[in-house]
Amino acid sequence: MESNLLPESILTGDIQLDEEGQDNILRPRSLNEFQGQSDLKENLDIFIRAAKARQEALDHLFISGPPGLGKTTLAGIVASELGVNFVLTSAPALEKPKDLAGLLTSLSEHSLFFIDEIHRLKPTIEEMLYIAMEDFEMDIIVGQGIGARNVRIPLPRFTLVGATTKPGSVSAPLHTRFGITIRINPYTQQELQAIIRRSAKLLHITISTEASLLLAQCARGTPRVANRLLKRVRDFAQVHQKTEVDYAITTIALQKLQVDHLGLEEQDRFILKTIINSYHGGPVGLQTLAIAVGESAESLEDFYEPYLVQQGLLMRTRQGRTATHLAYQHMGITLPKTHDSRSLFE
Numbered sequence: 001m002e003s004n005l006l007p008e009s010i011l012t013g014d015i016q017l018d019e020e021g022q023d024n025i026l027r028p029r030s031l032n033e034f035q036g037q038s039d040l041k042e043n044l045d046i047f048i049r050a051a052k053a054r055q056e057a058l059d060h061l062f063i064s065g066p067p068g069l070g071k072t073t074l075a076g077i078v079a080s081e082l083g084v085n086f087v088l089t090s091a092p093a094l095e096k097p098k099d100l101a102g103l104l105t106s107l108s109e110h111s112l113f114f115i116d117e118i119h120r121l122k123p124t125i126e127e128m129l130y131i132a133m134e135d136f137e138m139d140i141i142v143g144q145g146i147g148a149r150n151v152r153i154p155l156p157r158f159t160l161v162g163a164t165t166k167p168g169s170v171s172a173p174l175h176t177r178f179g180i181t182i183r184i185n186p187y188t189q190q191e192l193q194a195i196i197r198r199s200a201k202l203l204h205i206t207i208s209t210e211a212s213l214l215l216a217q218c219a220r221g222t223p224r225v226a227n228r229l230l231k232r233v234r235d236f237a238q239v240h241q242k243t244e245v246d247y248a249i250t251t252i253a254l255q256k257l258q259v260d261h262l263g264l265e266e267q268d269r270f271i272l273k274t275i276i277n278s279y280h281g282g283p284v285g286l287q288t289l290a291i292a293v294g295e296s297a298e299s300l301e302d303f304y305e306p307y308l309v310q311q312g313l314l315m316r317t318r319q320g321r322t323a324t325h326l327a328y329q330h331m332g333i334t335l336p337k338t339h340d341s342r343s344l345f346e
C-alpha cells in the first residue's frame with residue numbers, strides 16, 4: 001500500500017498547507033462533493049436548475065441547523081452552481097444601516113448575499129432588509145437637517161441566504177420572506193464515514209475502514225468535528241510513525257483527546273457530572289448550571305446541550321436541566337433509589 005503519511009508536514013503537490021489551508025481544501029465546492037443530505041440536495045438542485053433556466057435570481061433561501069453541519073459550505077455551493085457572486089457577512093457585523101447599505105449596493109445581478117447568524121440582526125437592519133428582499137429597493141437619506149429626505153434607490157435582483165442555528169429566534173416577518181426553507185440535520189454515521197474518507201483522500205491520509213467508522217461514531221453527527229478528529233488522529237499516527245491511520249492508533253488518539261465512544265469530551269462529561277453530583281441529577285436552572293461549569297448560558301445552550309439532549313443524556317424541562325438514567329449509566333454512577341426515575345423519561 002502506498003504510504004501517504006508524510007513525516008514532517010502534509011504536502012499537497014508542492015505546497016505546504018497550514019490548518020486553515022487544509023480546511024479550505026476540505027470544503028466541498030459542488031453539490032456532488034457535498035456528502036449526505038440527499039433529499040435536501042435533490043430539491044436544491046431542482047430549484048437551482050429552474051432559476052438558471054428562467055435566468056432569474058434564486059428565491060431567498062433560509063438554512064437552519066446546528067453549528068458545523070455545512071450551512072456556509074452549502075451557500076457557497078449554491079452560488080457556484082448558479083455561477084453568481086457570493087457575498088458573505090454575519091448579523092453581528094451589521095451594526096448600522098450603512099453597513100448593510102454598503103453591502104447591498106456592492107451586489108451585482110443575481111448575487112448570493114449570505115448573512116450568517118441571521119437571528120442576531122438588529123431591528124433597524126431587519127426592517128431595511130424587508131424592503132430589499134421584497135421590492136429590491138433601499139431607502140437612503142439624502143441631505144442634512146431640515147432638508148433631509150428619504151430616497152428609494154433600486155437594487156439588483158439578488159438572493160438572500162440567511163443561516164441560523166436558532167430558527168426559533170428569527171422573527172416571523174423575516175422568516176416568511178424566504179421562499180425556500182431548508183434544515184440541515186445531523187449526519188448519519190455512514191454519511192460521516194464518507195466525509196472522513198473524502199477528507200482523508202484530500203489530505204493524503206491512508207485510513208482503514210474500522211478507523212473511519214470509529215471516528216464517525218465519535219463525530220457528534222457533525223462534519224466539522226469529523227474533520228477535526230481526523231486531523232488530530234493523523235498527528236498521533238505521524239508521531240507514532242504509522243503509515244496508516246488504523247483502529248489501534250485511532251483508539252489511542254481518542255483516549256488521549258478524552259473523546260469517549262459517544263463523542264463526548266471532557267466538558268460534556270463535566271456538565272453531566274455537575275448535574276448529577278452537585279444537583280442530585282437536577283432539575284437545575286440554566287444560569288446556575290452555566291456558572292457551576294464555567295460556561296456562558298449561551299454556549300451551554302447552543303453548543304453543549306443540543307448533542308447531550310440528542311443522545312438522551314440530558315432533558316430540558318421548565319424547571320431546569322435534568323440528567324437522564326442514560327447519563328448516570330454513561331458516567332458509571334448508580335442511579336439513587338430515591339430518584340424518581342419516571343421523571344427522567346417525561
Ligand SMILES: Nc1ncnc2c1ncn2[C@@H]1O[C@H](COP(=O)(O)OP(=O)(O)OP(=O)(O)O)[C@@H](O)[C@H]1O
Pocket residue numbers: 023026027028033034035036066067068069070071072073074116165195223224227
Ligand atoms: N456535507 C458535507 N460534506 C463534506 N464536508 C462537509 C459537509 N458539510 C460540512 N463539511 C465540512 O465541515 C466544515 C464546516 O462546515 P461549515 O463551516 O459550512 O458549517 P456551518 O454549518 O456553516 O457552521 P457554523 O454554523 O459554525 O458557521 C466545512 O469546512 C466542510 O469542510
